[in-house]
Amino acid sequence: MSNKLSKSQIEDKKKEIVSKIKEGRLCTTKERPTSAKGEFWSNLLRIKDMNGIYEPFVQCVICQQILSYEVKNGTNSLNLHVQSCTKKTSLPKSTMPIDNYVKKDISIPPDDKRMITVACSKYCAFDMRSFNSVNGEGFKQLCQALIDLSYKYGLAKLSKPSVEVLLPDRTNISRTIKQIANEYRLKMNDILREDLKEVKLIGISTDYWKNSYTRTKSGENTIRIIKSVLRSYDLDPDDKHIIYLTDNASNFVSGLKNEVASEQLSSDQEPTLHLVLPWINKLKSCCEIKNNELPTIKYFKKMILEQIKEKVWLTRLHDIATFLHPVTKNLLSYSQKERNDVYKATRDMMKTINIIEPDEKQKQISATAITSTSRKTPKK
Incomplete structure (x- = not known):
């Protein structure tokens, strides 16, 4: 080799060669050096990179060992190695190696x-x-x-x-596994930090299973878990505009076996997000208890209403979708304060994705809100 390396450095270099061969960065070839004449070369493979440049190493096809080789150092050691390997493989089967008769525990x-x-x-x-x-x-x-x-x-x-x-x-x-996961999480944090410099809006799709030893899968617990996960990635959920999507609502409504509701909410040909709130409100109204109903019916309605409140997790995104759709934009079931909150959330989202400029304040949304809520008959 051009620079004299120590024995340990040569061994490290051999390990590196083996690793690169496994990764496909180096390859072996039966092509001999132009000056090679010995028969032992039939048991050796030369090693080269993708550009055809040969490494100062060869590989023995008998034992797969990596051996140092440079033309100026000669080939005597290579010849002796091949002879030794050939003798080992040609031993009679009746000749048992000594280690077959000696059992020795080794320490790892x-x-x-x-x-x-x-x-x-x-x-x-x-x-x-x-x-x-x-x-x-x-x-x-x-x-x-x-x-x-x-x-x-x-x-x-x-x-x-x-x-x-x-x-x-x-x-x-x-x-x-926990240690490895933490290592990967740190690497992911670095990647996310770079990507989030250009990101204005974040969408998170969530789903998980509840086991019998944890608390109920309520919206409050779910959002707490999500924020905890986000903070573990150095993401401040209060600093970014984050939209949370969940399949709980559609799954639960489908479970009610209400054909009209399930068909509309499960449509794959048109948007359905704006229908979630109206249908949930309608289902809740169907569960209102009346005085003249049988005790069994009252109990049944009460249980269904509790399940709706526990399982259905509605987000601000549902409010915005309901407001932006022409059919449901009136928000008739909302109080004035609730409407104002929806208008503000819509403005914030539009500013985030640069649909309106921040200094335009409430002009666009206010105009829509007035149109939506005003139902006065014009004077003749």
Whole structure:
């Protein structure tokens, strides 16, 4: 090599070569040097990059080991290596290596065990496997087969390591996945910070499952969880204009088996967001209890109304969609204060996406509001 490297530097360089070959950044070829004449070259592969420039290394096809090679240093060491590998593979089957008669437990260094733990954690996280899957008999047999194969073709013929000493406990897997997730979250934070410099409006689509040990899936709890997640990514939910979308309303209305409501809210040919509030209000009005009704009907209506209040999560986006649609823009079920809040929210959104200038204040929305609420008959 052009600059004299230490033994450790050469070994590091060999590991780098192996890694680049696996990644496809380097490739091997049977093409010999122009001056090569020895037969041992038939057992060696040269290594080059995508530009055709050769690395000062070759790979033995018998043992797969990476060997240093430069023309000026000669090929005697390469010849001796190939001869040694050829003798090992040509041993009679009746000749048993000495390690077959000696059973010796080997000690796995902590760094190597940690590498296996990280690999198992990624296996569980990336492939959506349970933490306990690494303790499965089939998984252990797979790992043991890989170890046996590497031992069969490896050069270090020591005692075969057992898969039991390598695989971590599921608790260790769970803890490691959290550590890896935090590392990825930090990387994601950096990406989000750059992207959010140009972002004015953020939309978040949410859905999750409630298990029996957590609190109810109410709108208040949901928004608290979402804000907590946003803050974990260094996003201030009060600083950005964020729109939250949820499928709870449509799912619940479909569950009521009301054909008219479910058909309108499930339409895929036209917008339906503006219909959510009117239909929810209509469903609530249908649940109003009347004095002359049977106790069973009263109880049934009460239970349905409680389910509507608990399951349906309405957001400001529903108000804005209802106001902006020509059919529902009057907001007849709203008080004047509620209407004003909707007008303000609409103005804020329009400013955010640059539909109106911030200094135009309330001109556009106020004009629409007056048109929507005024129903006076003109004087003749």
